Structures are given as structure tokens and as C-alpha cells.
Amino acid sequence: MTGTVRQRYVVPRRRRRESGFTIVELLIAAMVLMLVTGAFLEFIGPALGTFQAQPEVADVQQRLRVSSDVLAKDLMMAGAGMYTGTSSGSLHNYFAPVVPYRVGDRSNDARAGVFFRPDAISVIYVPPTPAQATIRPLDNGQKLARNASELLVTSEPNCPPDRSSARCGFTENMRVLLFTPGGAFDVVTISGVQDAALRLQYAGDLSVEYPTGSPIAEVATHTYYLKSEPASSTFQLMHYDGHLTDLPVVDNVVALLFEYWGTAAPPMLLPNKPLTDTVGPWTTYGPRPPAIGQAAPPATAWPDGENCVFSVVGGLHVPRLPSLGADSSQVQLSTGMLTDGPWCPDALADEPYDADLLRVRRIRVRLRVQVASAALRGPAGALFMRGGTSTSAERYIPDQEIRFDITPRNMNAAR
Numbered sequence: 001m002t003g004t005v006r007q008r009y010v011v012p013r014r015r016r017r018e019s020g021f022t023i024v025e026l027l028i029a030a031m032v033l034m035l036v037t038g039a040f041l042e043f044i045g046p047a048l049g050t051f052q053a054q055p056e057v058a059d060v061q062q063r064l065r066v067s068s069d070v071l072a073k074d075l076m077m078a079g080a081g082m083y084t085g086t087s088s089g090s091l092h093n094y095f096a097p098v099v100p101y102r103v104g105d106r107s108n109d110a111r112a113g114v115f116f117r118p119d120a121i122s123v124i125y126v127p128p129t130p131a132q133a134t135i136r137p138l139d140n141g142q143k144l145a146r147n148a149s150e151l152l153v154t155s156e157p158n159c160p161p162d163r164s165s166a167r168c169g170f171t172e173n174m175r176v177l178l179f180t181p182g183g184a185f186d187v188v189t190i191s192g193v194q195d196a197a198l199r200l201q202y203a204g205d206l207s208v209e210y211p212t213g214s215p216i217a218e219v220a221t222h223t224y225y226l227k228s229e230p231a232s233s234t235f236q237l238m239h240y241d242g243h244l245t246d247l248p249v250v251d252n253v254v255a256l257l258f259e260y261w262g263t264a265a266p267p268m269l270l271p272n273k274p275l276t277d278t279v280g281p282w283t284t285y286g287p288r289p290p291a292i293g294q295a296a297p298p299a300t301a302w303p304d305g306e307n308c309v310f311s312v313v314g315g316l317h318v319p320r321l322p323s324l325g326a327d328s329s330q331v332q333l334s335t336g337m338l339t340d341g342p343w344c345p346d347a348l349a350d351e352p353y354d355a356d357l358l359r360v361r362r363i364r365v366r367l368r369v370q371v372a373s374a375a376l377r378g379p380a381g382a383l384f385m386r387g388g389t390s391t392s393a394e395r396y397i398p399d400q401e402i403r404f405d406i407t408p409r410n411m412n413a414a415r
Contacts, residue, residue, distance in 0.1 A: 056371050060400050064369045067237050067250045072406055074222045075363055079411040080125035082132045084158040086279045087215040090410045093281035095183050096357035097124045102223045104242035110351040115339045119256045120225035130158055131169035131218035144210040150201050167193050177219035181280055182296050183287030183345045184208040187219055207350045208298040226256035254385045255368035262359030265327035266319035267309045286358045289317055301346040308344035308355045330361055362407045371397040
């Protein structure tokens with residue numbers, strides 16, 4: 001049997017053609033991707049701007065808080081006087097412890113004839129200290145001469161009894177206050193102390209001759225003012241200690257304003273309080289006038305028996321300052337009221353001050369702070385005192401402002 005061999009042919013399958021996306025598909029995919037990305041960016045854009053701005057917002061708030069705390073601390077203490085001896089009590093019983101201008105050894109506004117600045121304030125007070133005593137001249141005379149370079153201190157009951165503290169707390173480089181019941185005062189720096197003689201050496205001249213027994217005490221002086229230099233973009237709250245230190249406290253403070261409220265009642269002599277009494281106070285506020293017919297010690301340009309807050313009419317002391325309303329009320333003291341006199345101790349003094357400053361009982365402070373970066377500030381206007389470069393509202397950080405009132409407790413003890 002003849003066999004046949006059958007051959008099997010396998011027909012290969014046709015290979016599937018391999019190809020990429022068409023241009024239309026790519027365009028559609030790109031369009032979808034752009035839409036999704038745009039939507040995503042539109043969603044996170046404001047959140048990202050807010051996230052970047054939050055640290056700057058916190059910084060603005062912190063600078064506003066520091067500024068207000070620093071000012072409030074010293075304004076609250078304004079007028080605190082000696083708490084031992086015959087001259088204890090608030091300083092506004094002797095002179096004005098708050099003035100609306102810069103005072104001190106350098107760039108003293110009063111010496112330049114400037115008696116009001118809305119963006120500056122100076123306060124003075126006696127801090128808690130054992131350095132409180134009275135003075136006597138080195139030669140045991142009746143008065144301490146204006147050009148005297150040394151003085152002696154009479155120990156008071158508050159001075160520690162041990163020999164190491166015989167200086168009654170006074171130390172070198174301490175700032176001290178000398179004043180009289182008649183309203184004269186000086187702030188000088190102690191340059192040396194000798195324990196054995198209780199001798200103080202001070203730098204600077206005195207404005208008047210001080211009678212024996214005039215008070216002397218450690219003192220704190222503070223001047224706050226606004227430094228505004230647009231050319232260099234410098235806006236700072238500054239602090240001056242009245243002597244050497246004049247430094248910035250907070251940057252980017254673009255507005256600082258002080259307003260003053262005072263008692264409407266004029267000063268009055270206290271009933272049953274002879275002017276010859278050696279222990280004050282003698283008036284509701286303000287310096288003690290000399291007795292009728294007597295000159296003021298130290299001498300002033302006022303007639304006998306008178307001073308900057310009291311005149312003599314019909315043989316009696318009457319207030320020189322007018323009543324501004326109900327006796328129990330407080331009124332705002334305008335710029336004109338604080339710069340028109342009468343002047344204390346008198347108009348010829350080295351650093352006179354307006355007698356109406358003795359009325360001050362409340363201080364209103366307005367502070368405005370801006371963000372440091374100009375890229376986060378918009379155009380100048382209601383939101384920005386100093387314009388910036390930002391064009392996006394999402395990145396705006398408006399200026400922040402605070403207003404607060406301070407009633408110095410030592411000048412309101414009777415209220």
C-alpha cells in the first residue's frame with residue numbers, strides 16, 4: 001500500500017500594526033491636563049497667598065502689642081513721687097510729670113522753643129528705691145548754688161542703718177531728681193559717691209538755687225516719639241532715657257498720636273493747711289505758692305505771694321487757671337491750652353512748661369503699624385498709610401491700629 005504524506009501548512013497570523021496617539025488625541029489630552037491644572041492652581045492660589053501672609057500678620061500684631069505694652073507701662077507710672085519723707089506724694093503736686101515734647105540732656109524741645117508735639121511724650125517718676133533723702137550744701141549754707149559741683153545728703157528714716165549703706169542707696173551713674181515745693185526741679189547724673197560724707201558729685205548745671213532740705217531721689221525719665229524718614233523708609237517708635245540712650249523700640253510704626261484729658265477744676269489750696277507747714281502737699285495739684293507778701297524760694301519773676309498757678313486778689317490766693325467745666329469732669333486739653341501759658345516756674349526759666357499740664361489725668365494713645373514688606377502693601381489709602389507694590393488683594397496685609405487710654409494711677413489717687 002502506497003502511503004501518501006500529507007504536509008501541513010500553518011498560515012501565520014497577520015501581525016497587528018503598532019501605532020501611537022494621533023495629534024488630535026494629544027491635543028485633547030493636553031487640553032484636559034491644562035484644565036485640571038488650572039482648576040488646581042485656582043483653588044490653591046489664594047490659600048498659598050494666605051499661608052505666606054500669615055507670619056507677617058502675626059509679626060504686625062506682635063509689634064503692635066510690644067509698642068502698646070511699653071508705652072502703657074511707663075505712662076501708668078507717670079507722676080509717682082517719693083513715698084517717704086516730708087515731700088512724699090505725686091509729683092504733680094510740685095511740677096508737671098507729663099509733657100508733650102522731648103526733654104533731656106540732648107535735643108531738648110523746650111530749649112528750642114517747642115512745647116507741643118502730637119507724636120512725642122515725656123514722663124518722669126520716682127521708681128521703687130531707697131535712694132530718697134534731702135540735701136544740704138557742702139559749706140553748710142542755706143542754699144545750694146547753681147554752679148555747685150557737690151552736695152551733701154541728709155539721711156532720712158528710710159535709709160538703711162548699716163554703714164555699708166550710708167549713701168542711702170545712691171550710686172554712681174544714677175539719675176536723680178532735685179525739686180522744691182515751689183515747682184523748680186532738675187534731673188542730674190551722679191558721677192561719684194563718698195560714703196563717709198554722703199557726698200554726691202553730679203554732672204550738669206542746676207536751673208535754680210536749692211534751699212537746704214530740698215528733696216532728692218532716684219528718678220526714671222522716658223521720652224517716646226515717632227521717627228519718620230520716608231526717604232530711607234524708616235518708621236520707628238523711639239525711646240530716649242533723657243541722658244545717653246536713644247534707641248528704636250519697634251520698627252514700622254507709621255503713626256503715633258498722643259491726646260490729653262485733664263481735670264476741669266482749677267487748683268485750690270487745701271483747707272486747714274498752712275503754707276508754712278513743712279510737710280506737703282498744700283494744694284489739690286500744682287506747686288505751693290509763697291505766703292502773701294513773700295517772694296518765692298527760689299526766686300521767680302512772679303510778684304510776691306504768687307506763682308504760675310495762684311495769684312493774689314484782695315489779699316487772698318485765687319487760682320490763676322480757670323475752671324473748664326464741672327469740677328468732677330475731665331476735658332480734652334487742646335494744643336492751644338498747653339502752649340499759651342501761664343508758664344511754670346516762670347517764663348524766664350531754662351525749661352518752662354505750661355501750667356495746664358498740671359491738669360493732665362488721662363492720656364489717649366493711637367498707634368498704627370504697617371507690614372514690613374512693601375510687596376504685601378497695596379496703594380496708599382484707607383488701608384495703607386504708606387503704599388506698597390502688591391497688586392493682589394489676596395496678598396494685602398492692611399495696617400493695624402490700636403487706641404487706648406491710660407490714667408496714671410499716681411496722678412489720679414484722689415479720684
